[in-house]
Amino acid sequence: MIQTFADWLIYNVLGLNAQNHWGAALNFFVYDTIKILLLLFCITFIMGYVNSYFPVERVKNYISSKKLYGLEYFLAVVLGAVTPFCSCSSIPLFIGFVKGGIPLGVTFAFLISSPLISEIAIAMFWGLFGWKATLVYIISGMILGMLGGYILGKLKPEHLLTPWVKDVLLQKTAINNNDSNARKTFVQRFPDVTNEAWGIVKSVFLYIIIGIGIGGAIHGFVPTGFFEEYIGKSNPFAVPLAVLFGAPMYANPAGVVPVVGSLISKGVPIGTALAFMMSVIAISLPEAMMLKKVMTLKLMFYFFGVVILSIIISGYVFNMIL
Numbered sequence: 001m002i003q004t005f006a007d008w009l010i011y012n013v014l015g016l017n018a019q020n021h022w023g024a025a026l027n028f029f030v031y032d033t034i035k036i037l038l039l040l041f042c043i044t045f046i047m048g049y050v051n052s053y054f055p056v057e058r059v060k061n062y063i064s065s066k067k068l069y070g071l072e073y074f075l076a077v078v079l080g081a082v083t084p085f086c087s088c089s090s091i092p093l094f095i096g097f098v099k100g101g102i103p104l105g106v107t108f109a110f111l112i113s114s115p116l117i118s119e120i121a122i123a124m125f126w127g128l129f130g131w132k133a134t135l136v137y138i139i140s141g142m143i144l145g146m147l148g149g150y151i152l153g154k155l156k157p158e159h160l161l162t163p164w165v166k167d168v169l170l171q172k173t174a175i176n177n178n179d180s181n182a183r184k185t186f187v188q189r190f191p192d193v194t195n196e197a198w199g200i201v202k203s204v205f206l207y208i209i210i211g212i213g214i215g216g217a218i219h220g221f222v223p224t225g226f227f228e229e230y231i232g233k234s235n236p237f238a239v240p241l242a243v244l245f246g247a248p249m250y251a252n253p254a255g256v257v258p259v260v261g262s263l264i265s266k267g268v269p270i271g272t273a274l275a276f277m278m279s280v281i282a283i284s285l286p287e288a289m290m291l292k293k294v295m296t297l298k299l300m301f302y303f304f305g306v307v308i309l310s311i312i313i314s315g316y317v318f319n320m321i322l
Helices: 002-013 021-053 056-065 071-082 090-099 106-115 121-129 131-152 163-170 186-221 224-231 240-247 251-267 270-282 285-291 299-322
Strands: none
Touching: 002 021, 021 121, 021 186, 021 251, 071 106, 071 285, 090 106, 106 131, 106 270, 121 131, 121 251, 121 270, 131 270, 131 299, 186 251, 224 240, 240 270, 240 285, 240 299, 251 270, 285 299
């Protein structure tokens, strides 16, 4: 239905041709914008209900109070997946996890997975690539989070936290949980969940438009051979190059996923494109600047090194699988 509307608007109303660069680009833009906005609202609405029943503080307190024999890593990445935080906004919660007494390895698992797996990226991935590729994306993000957190935890990096964090830990105070929402019925939660979902859509709307605009330009104007030459199937170093290209950038998932869709349509393998997307989302200069507040340079080197290596390995693995 959406594709039919996009075809009608671009090819009938505007009179552009499907073989024309502008026609192909605008058709891509209209179709993906409508589809992604609808999926984004639906998924953020569902995840809003999940968050209302399982708030961050409750899960955090549960993880810190139980001996879970490794399950805490899985819970941390699940919590990262259902919380709508980017890499920068995850850092205050990272501090809260450390302050709450949760082991650093588990905390790092959350910090890695939170920006990688978001309802925004899930909605857009589903709209662009289908449920199978979306499942691959979710599983890869969870594996990266658990593996990265486990490796960093084994390095025993507590002594590499900055003096500021250590002072915060000394001033640790009890958290007062607000249980008023816990008593609300499913129907009573509806207005808050709806407003939150709509707020998220509005907050990322500009990123979506810019990202789909870039994706449409790539789809309509950039020759296929341009990307295949550098990060195509024939280049054995395509995945590290994609990570290298993506690492200096910083973008909301809403902005980078459409670009990834266009890269794949131009012949870039999905594992390479996924590695590019993950590097853009999980590794950024703004995040590095914020991490300086809580980590020494040595710990930052460990953190980014593990994340980059994990992304590169996952890129190669998914290129072989898919």
